Amino acid sequence: MLITDEWLIIIDHAEELVQLVASSEVVDRYNKARETVYSDDELVKEIKEFTYLKERYEEVQRFGRYHPDYRTVMKDIRLRKRALDLNEKIAALRIAENDVQQLFDEIGVVVGKSVSESVKVPTGNGFFTDSSCGTGCGSGGSCSCSA
Numbered sequence: 227m228l229i230t231d232e233w234l235i236i237i238d239h240a241e242e243l244v245q246l247v248a249s250s251e252v253v254d255r256y257n258k259a260r261e262t263v264y265s266d267d268e269l270v271k272e273i274k275e276f277t278y279l280k281e282r283y284e285e286v287q288r289f290g291r292y293h294p295d296y297r298t299v300m301k302d303i304r305l306r307k308r309a310l311d312l313n314e315k316i317a318a319l320r321i322a323e324n325d326v327q328q329l330f331d332e333i334g335v336v337v338g339k340s341v342s343e344s345v346k347v348p349t350g351n352g353f354f355t356d357s358s359c360g361t362g363c364g365s366g367g368s369c370s371c372s373a
Contacts, residue, residue, distance in 0.1 A: 243333070252329050256322040263315045276306045 247253060263269055283303045286293045293299075310316050331349035338347035 247329065247333070250329065252322075252325045256319075256326045259315070259319040259322040263319050266315065269313065269315060272306075272310060276303075276310055279303050279306055 263273075279299070279302055282295070282299050286296050286299045290296070331347075334347045334349060338345040
């Protein structure tokens with residue numbers, strides 16, 4: 227592939243877009259929320275313990291309810307997950323992550339549509355989006371969009 231003036235312009239625009247995203251309020255909120263979570267040593271310890279428990283959960287899932295620790299692991303993982311979900315710092319981080327994902331989805335749609343109106347752009351989780359049209363569902367029109 228040869229580098230032409232068009233490619234250089236595209237690369238310049240892409241770098242400009244990266245700078246705009248990196249300096250946006252959404253990304254700033256995410257960075258602050260992430261720093262808040264990971265600067266709390268006790269919370270980091272709880273996250274590591276939950277990660278270990280997830281590994282145990284995956285091991286137990288291979289054997290299902292026949293695994294000797296099935297009930298214990300299932301109960302423990304639900305309790306730990308609920309405790310983490312109810313933590314204000316983690317909730318704020320998840321909200322910030324969702325906001326950043328939404329920003330990326332919007333950028334992806336704009337870039338995709340600038341190439342062609344028929345480009346399907348995968349965006350976030352289609353189950354939780356406000357509108358099924360324009361989300362890149364790829365269902366061939368079963369969601370009543372114009373795909």
